[in-house]
Amino acid sequence: MTFPFRHSLIGSALAGAALFAMPAAASTVRWNMTPGVTEISRAVYDLHMLIFWICVAIGVVVFGAMLISIVLHRKSRGVTPATFHESTKLEIVWTLIPLGILIGMAVPATNVLVQMYDTGGEDMVVEVRGYQWRWEYKYLDDDLNERLSFFSNLSTPRDQILGQAEKGEHYLLEVDNPLVIPINRKVRFLLTSNDVIHAWWVPDFALKRDAIPGFINDIWTIVDEPGIYRGQCAELCGIDHGFMPIVVHALPEDEFDAWYAEQLELARADGERLEEEIAHEWSGEELFARGEGVYATHCVGCHQADGQGVPPAFPALAGSALVTGDLEAHMDVVYHGRPGTAMQAFGPVLDPVDMASVIHFQRKAFGHANGELVEPIDVIRFAETQ
């Protein structure tokens, strides 16, 4: 989706400001809240504009009176100050009028809120789980035993962030695996978190709700128009809070059904492949080769290809007492990460084969020579005890 160029009134007043253009600035700048693509989001937008205009009206009266006073009632005009200093009547008037205005705002606000809380009658359910710093989406489909789930990571390359490459159009608002949902169906989201509190926010749906460990929050949407909708995590969740965007593809129903069937097929094939792989009798060479690949995808960024890391930020794995020592402790670090450091938990990210092979790899590479094989079944056993 592109961000349509929108001008609110205040917007155009400050449009001159936009001339202060940054070279990198996208030409599509929004000044106001999006009306979005759902009935609810439009209701929220209308509510927002209603309150905004009420505030503008009050502002005109209040600041108008102030301005008149500043202009007319100044000593330099030779006025003598009046002596009045109280009026119970006025106090009552300016208590009751705002109260009336507020009631006028509260009525539509209550209606929209009640509508938002009507979570029943959904057509499908998606579990959204926050992780430091990615989202996991799981389609909870009661009719099927298979469950489709995947992680959604920021896909903006690091060199764009560091200014070594030109920033793309959807800088920081792009992911590897977007959430896909159908339009015109009521999709219910169950939000939770695996670690700290995150918040799942898609402005075009007017949906924002915290994903809290140990809680399940409940929101829903019915999207009207197919499109790509972008949002971000809205609750400070640690170092990479700014780097866990949300991208939702809303597809027409039939396209969605086709996509879903295809994904299930792929997932089933994947599952079968994984079962086979787990059952496979792995040799040391096979594990090493597989692990080298996993290491290259997930670990080199910090620990480097030669395992020397970038001390002190990212420690060397080569020669590490942990990596050459007790297997359980080693697995524990890779599986759970080190909370509060850049070393994240890979348990939920890597399947048992990848996990086993990358651990095996570390224990053999960088001049290490640990004898034992680390097999997928070791990881599964370890996971079961966690």
Next chain:
Amino acid sequence: MSAVIDAHHDDHDHGPAKGITRWLYTTNHKDIGSMYLWFSFIMFLAGGVMALVIRAELFQPGQSFVDPHFFNQMTTMHGLVMVFGAIMPAFVGLANWMLPMMVGAPDMALPRMNNLSFWILPFASALLISTLFMEGGGPDFGWTLYAPLSTTYGPPSTTFVIFAIHLLGASSIMGAINIIATILNMRAPGMTLMKMPMFVWTWLITAYLLIAVMPVLAGAVTMMLFDIHFGTSFFDAAGGGDPVLFQHIFWFFGHPEVYIMILPAFGIVSHVIPAFSRKKLFGYDSMVYATSSIAFLSFIVWAHHMFTVGMPLAGQLFFMYATMLIAVPTGVKVFNWISTMWQGAMTFETPMLFALAFVFLFTVGGFSGVMLAIAPADYQYHDTYFVVAHFHYVLVSGALFSIFCAVYFWLPKWTGHMYSEALGKVHFWLSFIGVNIAFFPMHFSGLAGMPRRIPDYALQFANFNAWSTVGAFIFGLSQLLFLYVVIQSIRGGQKATAQVWDGAEGLEWTVPSPAPYHTFSTPPQLK
């Protein structure tokens, strides 16, 4: 009080001690007030530098100066330093200087505790800031300290942050007790409650708020401490705890806290606007009642900071209605100020400029407050730059402007010299323009969808952020001018009369300028 009323109220029997001991051992409310004010100004500069680090990083998209981890430490420390180090101590400093003089008392009721409550501050703040240099860095979880990010996932230095917050809280509670004791026991004969100056009233109510909520904050951080070190799971879901509980406790403190930072400001402008309008404050009684209602309501609105945690509908509605209600007494105050100006004979010296800007910009912040109170719309605003715009309008152009206003208003009384009116005005206009360039665009970036507390952002927010950075630097640098103006007035300048401002009323203007070391050793006679 047993003192006999006689005509010589300023006897100069002994002045301040010499050297450093004057400041270490002093129990004089004026000395302690000055120390509070200087301390808060230093913290204001420290917090300001952190804000400029944040704004410099956000000038352009991309990672430019600091990494995201340090960025998070800056946002957290900026918030904590400004709230606990700059705004609150500045108001206590003003209270120390002015309350005894306003109620006709010789000093604060509990002068030794006064000394202690001040001297805790530099140590507590040094401890707080030193965490930035500790292994693993300083706090990086926001000034709101949300668990479990601050507990299970917090850096090791969190323990020191908790201790610093305990100390700062103890200092605030002592200050509050002292203020209540002074106001309730040491008023000059004849000064009934409903004759007290507004600054005295607002501080009395603020002090009760402080005593009510600082222990709640202490409880919250103590629970954090137990979760971190002693194996409890108050906020750890894995151990049966509840992360949302933390937010309820924090905001039960946090919302009254924002009023702690604004009620004394209401008091200040209620002195300055009448003085420069040459007209009595309009609706004194209703101002007192409005302040009390705001204080009461501030205890039952806390969950408007938590509309997105997933409360039941009934809870959501309750907190929405209660929050909207706060706008009513707040509105009453604004209307009263404007009625005070109405048909006055206004002049526009620096304190008045800051007071007018306060009324104008605080009201703008009030408008965005009402918008935020609308729960369904808050889903779109919450945790975006729109909220950042809101609270900077009420805190910077609100609380902070009122502090500048107070300093310019009473500076001649403190130093005995007029400050440079021309430079004061330059300071005002630079601050006014800087604040608006810095914070007005944040309404837009927030509405357009920029979350707060992020070190880098999508390209469509670039213009707004560039402007905000420019404004922040204008604002920040112009505060050096303020420092210069104050020092200049301390060192010399045109002699101030006792009355200083022709329209000003109150006992503080009956003592000479500069105010002698001891004032009202015998209570004044009220007309």
